[in-house]
Amino acid sequence: MRNRVREQRTQQEMSQAELAAALGVSRQTVISIESGRYLPSLPLAFTIARFFGLTVDKMFDPDEEEAGT
Amino acid sequence: MMAFIRPRLRKPLGIALAGTVFAGAWALRGGDAWQLSIAMVVTVLVSAITTYVRAGEDNDEGALAGSRADERQKLLSLRSRALGWNFAMVAAFIGVTVGVAVKATWWWPFLVILAVADFAYLLGLSNYGVAQEDPADDVGPRPPARSPAS
Numbered sequence: 001m002r003n004r005v006r007e008q009r010t011q012q013e014m015s016q017a018e019l020a021a022a023l024g025v026s027r028q029t030v031i032s033i034e035s036g037r038y039l040p041s042l043p044l045a046f047t048i049a050r051f052f053g054l055t056v057d058k059m060f061d062p063d064e065e066e067a068g069t
Numbered sequence: 070m071m072a073f074i075r076p077r078l079r080k081p082l083g084i085a086l087a088g089t090v091f092a093g094a095w096a097l098r099g100g101d102a103w104q105l106s107i108a109m110v111v112t113v114l115v116s117a118i119t120t121y122v123r124a125g126e127d128n129d130e131g132a133l134a135g136s137r138a139d140e141r142q143k144l145l146s147l148r149s150r151a152l153g154w155n156f157a158m159v160a161a162f163i164g165v166t167v168g169v170a171v172k173a174t175w176w177w178p179f180l181v182i183l184a185v186a187d188f189a190y191l192l193g194l195s196n197y198g199v200a201q202e203d204p205a206d207d208v209g210p211r212p213p214a215r216s217p218a219s
Contacts, residue, residue: 024139025139025140025141026129026132026138026139026141026142027127028128028129028132028141028142029139029140029141029142032141038141040140040141041140044140
């Protein structure tokens with residue numbers, strides 16, 4: 001599953017640590033989500049999408065494979 | 070009660086408490102066991118301090134040691150515990166089987182471990198809702214829609 005977390009974060013010029021603090025998760029979890037190694041729970045997926053002002057299906061695309069996986 | 074203890078201190082205090090109780094058991098045993106008891110207290114203190122230091126690190130192990138794990142780290146911990154449980158069960162099964170085969174007297178503690186683990190597993194299924202499934206609400210075909218003219 002592809003996601004746009006890294007893309008949105010870099011657009012907003014945020015570090016992974018800043019995003020992690022804003023979402024209430026660890027920096028390691030943000031790294032895992034961005035690399036596609038971890039699929040967040042539904043509540044966390046909504047939190048991420050709302051944080052960037054997008055819908056969940058815009059943020060996470062099940063039809064696209066993660067690059068490099 | 071845990072809410073009054075700082076998250077970073079919870080695991081080290083748990084280790085210190087459990088280790089002190091175990092060391093106390095050795096001390097109560099009498100004889101020369103008090104020496105082992107003192108060595109155990111020292112080991113437990115070192116372990117508790119090491120856990121406290123690790124809890125300050127910015128990584129998954131640190132988050133788990135410091136009781137501040139997020140959902141992914143909790144999942145990691147849960148899966149690791151499940152793996153540990155599987156290994157313990159295999160070890161207990163080997164223990165009881167070998168114990169019975171060689172006519173040893175020490176086979177039954179392994180059986181107790183297996184029985185307790187199986188009971189805990191069933192308790193978990195019950196507590197986490199396996200037996201509380203709601204009935205499906207889509208049984209049977211829907212009645213056909215009636216025409217307004219009929």
